[in-house]
Amino acid sequence: MSNPVSNPAGSPAENTRTLVVERVFPHPPEKLWRALTESPLLAQWMMGNDFEPVVGRKFQFRSAPVPNWNGVVDCEVLVVDPFQRLSYNWGTGGSESGLQWTVLWTLTATEGGTHLRMEQSGFGPDQKAAYHGANYGWQKFFGNLERLLES
Template sequence: MNTATETRAVIVEREIAHPPEKIWRALTQPHLIAEWLMKNDFAAVKGHAFTLSGDWGSVDCRVLELEPNKALSYTWDAMGLESVVTWTLTPKGAGTHLRMEQKGFRPDQQQAFQGAQYGWQKFFGNLEQVLGRD
């Protein structure tokens, strides 16, 4: 295996006590995305280019795939990192198994990898707060 092209992924999985439809709204409605992730101009349209803006800078993204209430995938390019974020929603009992995978971290991107591990845990916490409000 060529180590120069070997990449790593950050994966976060949670059981969330809300139906997939409710989580899907939080993943795809710009005003809700802004509450748990970052300011954005997201649209749930394949091929749509959008930007996520945080205090530290911005992320250039493009919607790759979307299957309502089941899966969402988009590019996540920031500060030299070219990666893909994929959300998978699987109904489980009265709730949902939510899986997020961000793949594409090169071996020399240790700082970005560690930052993403920390960041996604925080974002998931924010997401659960948003979901728990109504």
């Protein structure tokens, strides 16, 4: 899906793609919110981190390095709307020459659970490998989240 978004410099970014992963969980929004915003829980299903749900807070996700990636994701919290929306930027490779995206989580209460939507936006036309890698990673993270919530 293509949609115009703004890049960090503020000029329109044409032809960017947004990755969307959605799932309905049989748990209330409060339980999912905890998994998204409490650092020790985030570490169990996504990556080690020093996250705090405070707008403007800079934090990192950390994973084992792999070829072409040092295992560090540099982030800054953009939106904290408890039990409804959480957003942060997501950068790899350093702020100067690295890649930057925005992650937005939306929680919607449903009968008997919560619809969770994750959007990672800002993939440029030259970032097909990053888009496919992110899709793989988020599918894995969602599976980990499901297992954590069931335990």
